[in-house]
Amino acid sequence: MVCGGFICTKNALSALNVVYVMVSLLLIGVAAWGKWFGLVSSISVVAAVIGVGVFLLLVAFVGLCGALKHQQVLLFFYMMILFVVFVLQFSISCACLALNTDQQNQLLEVGWNKSEVTREDVEKTLDCCGFSSVNQTGSCPAVSQTASSSVPSAGTRCVFSDSILGVWLTHKYRNLKDPRSNPGAFL
Known part of the structure; x- marks a missing residue:
């Protein structure tokens, strides 16, 4: 059978979901590791990252079960969830690209304060004190007591091609007939 058929699409969709499982476990592990070693003291940040990891893990399991069993309902909901995630990622990417450097700095300073x-x-x-200048009145845990010349921003590029790839593969796989099934069956 040529690549792009039922088995190839099933394997590609399964591989994509295995990658999603690994990424979700990495997210959960890094967040827990950062909290455990005291690198991040904000429990809300850790909880948000773990929450995203758990959500991705659940979506990956739905996609993996749907791909392995060729379940139309699971594949449909998996495809819809991935499409919503794609739309959210694309919207956030567009919003990030719309901000210029001054607006990014203002947004970072508001979060800083x-x-x-x-x-x-x-x-x-x-190892810095203050956002753009050293605050002499407050206490600073940094060793050098200098102002940070540039605070690293979150970045404006968002990779979302994996979501649309998952939607395309799922749509293609849902519409393929299993060659091992009854020839008279619909799908």
Whole structure:
């Protein structure tokens, strides 16, 4: 059978979901490791990363079960979830690209001023005091007591081709007939 047939598409979709499982376990593991070793003290950040990891793990299991058993309902919901994730990622990417450098710095400074715990974590990790200038009145956990010349931003590029690849593979796989099934069966 030529590649692109039932077995090849099934294997590609299964491989994609195995990658999703590995990425989700990596997210969960890195968040737990960061909290365990005290690199991140904000429980809300750790909980958010673990939550995303668990969500991705559940979606990957739905996709993997649907791919291995050729279950139309599971594949449909998997495809819809991936499409919604793609739309969200694309929207966030467009919004990030719309911000210029000054707007990014303003947004980072607002976040910097909102959370004292996160600010102390960043100052300790990056060895800096203050966002754009040294605050002489406050306490700073950094060793060098210098201002950070550039705070690393989250980045404006978002890779979302894996979601649309998953949607395409799932749509293709759902519409393929299993060659081992009854020839008179619909799908």
